[in-house]
Amino acid sequence: MSRLQVVSGKGGTGKTTVAAALALALATEGKRALLVEVEGRQGIAQLFETEALPYEERKIAVAPGGGEVYALAIDAERALLDYLQMFYKLGGAGRALKKLGAIDFATTIAPGLRDVLLTGKACEAVRRRDKQNRYAYDYVVMDAPPTGRITRFLNVNDEVAGLAKFGPIHNQAQAVMRVLKSPETAVHLVTLLEEMPVQETADGIAELRAAELPVGNVIVNMVRPHLLDEDALRTAAGERRTAVAKALSQAGLGGARRGGLAERLVDPLLEQAAEHAQRVELEREQRAVLARLDLATYELPLLGEGMDLAGLYRLAKELRTRLAPGGTS
């Protein structure tokens, strides 16, 4: 199991939720996982129903079995100042740079520097060891930018290393790239069983592979159960209308005669069934596309009541059972 788990996915597929559930799932048996947010949206705080996260690693959840999940919302500016302090002891000069607008320039305008800082901080957490020389975190899970930007985001250090051909930025970028391109890292893509997200997932995987970044799994989120099989759906059309009306009536939903309460339900119910059938067919096609990607695929159910903390723990449980058998190191 790679120690840096990067979770990306098209917007709206629930990658923050999946990242959080994954962190909970990995934090078993006393293990420690750090959940990292890089886009400043405070999605993790909202998910865990806590106040906005500061730029500091703090415990936000205890997993079943005693594991711990820490969370960190990385702020590029603070990360840069930290970095300056850590490597150059630039306390005063750091402040002067900030006053000049250099920090602002570096974190918002300078190409890629912001992404260097974000990935750099995550990799630092991966490599960090405590006094007993044990890893500070068993796993670091990153709620990463969306699929469309993930390759560029992770690969930024390569680009920067090319831009700054030597010097400290160059060295830092290279060190980060060594972690990101190693088996220590796995990049997962979250998708829905819909055409656009699946297409984006396929494109994203091709890009990641081309950039030699380690692709992990595809996680299909919000999978809805198929409540009717196809045979049933075919029968649903036409000639069974009267029989369905009778059955509805028998179940206590009103009269089966023309205009009766049960009879009036038949058309809308069959229409919903037809839509369902169409969706089932589309999902079948999308599953086939995903199968061709030749990657392990996990499915997570749609939680009917919407996402809340209880739902998050449920998803974590789902992920844990799936991770358990294949949990190679």
Added chain:
Amino acid sequence: MTVSGTDTGTDSNTATSTGATTGDDAMAATPALDIDPLLDDPATRIIVCCGAGGVGKTTTAAALGVRAAERGRKVVVLTIDPARRLAQSMGIDELDNTPRRVKGIDETAGGELSAMMLDMKRTFDEIVEAHADAERARAILENPFYQSLSAGFAGTQEYMAMEKLGQLRARDEWDLIVVDTPPSRSALDFLDAPKRLGSFLDGKFIRVLMAPAKVGGRAGMKFLNVGMSMMTGTLSKLMGGQLLRDVQTFVAAMDTMFGGFRTRADATYRLLQAPGTAFLVVAAPERDALREAAYFVERLAAEEMPFAGLVLNRVHGSGAPQLSAERALAAAENLDEGGIVDQGAGNAGVRDSSAPSPTAEPTPDETSDSQGGSEGQSGTRTVEQLTAGLLRLHAERMHVLAREQRTRDRFTALHPEVAVTEVAALPGDVHDLAGLRAIADRLAAREAVEPVEYDRSDQPVG
């Protein structure tokens, strides 16, 4: 209530059949967003679609473009990063940074539609070429720092989208421009772009960066004081001398162009604030998307941007809102039992039978298994199974409706003044003009998807 004979359970059936009004007045008070008057008004010159990723922003922009063109406007749609098949549906799968006429539009009303996809690097290069002499332009275009910057790191997309919008407006060939916004980390970054550029250009940092180049350029002007040289020393140490030199060369070469950059960025910002612009916030009835939408609404207000309303995509409806989820599930269970145990009068045990809690996961496998097993058996059992399946499906739909209603109510409670138009969910994705038209019809439909009364018991406990 008096309709039929066998309906022993009508009471709870009719309890909800008042249907069309919602339990919450919040939604009823929500003003409707009328799309057609907005598209038809010649004073509307720019429509900006913004919203979180994955809510159908680009599709909405394209659908608005198609509709406006077929209603007689000369429209150009500027998309930032369209899904491939959506781009193909408008015939703009080549990324050449120029508006292309979309074929297949009904132009009888005198309108037309063009569409283009933003090419960041091309846009940036064009600015350089247009505003610098040939030699300087070449120096900039070949600068490694520039090449990385223009290839699309965070931020560049927002500047270039605004730049392109300004260019399209200045050409004055179209009377309506529909813009899709970049899928940025904060989707309103494009509003900050001009200010950010301004603060950088006004800042001391740029002077520090440019100082050595200037000294080199104008020998003898030794205005570089000790503090400055210390600072460049620090920068050099941090960035490496070669990168710092690249940046310095870039900044020096761009020096003459910066003023123009800022002037245009400011002009575009003012253009966005002008009355001819309409911002539409696009969202789906999901918690996160609506939370982002609320943020956009507040942010647009703070920036004094003309906000027209909210487009709520992918809203579900049901043709049988009078049948609640609980009742549908109870009836389904009843039918299942009826199929196994011979139980003529069906409803006897409904009230206290432990119907699965509405939020519990249905059991699709059992359903389909038993259906598979029942092949070849007598028809009645299959019909009961089928009907039970239809009812479970309906229960699921009603739960979706209830959830969407709750998230919408939450938004409406925060922003009761926001005009909303709802777009009913389509089962599949859009690939062609017909699909875009269908979306546009739904966008412009005056009736909202009927709000459905849901049982309070649908609410999660706590």
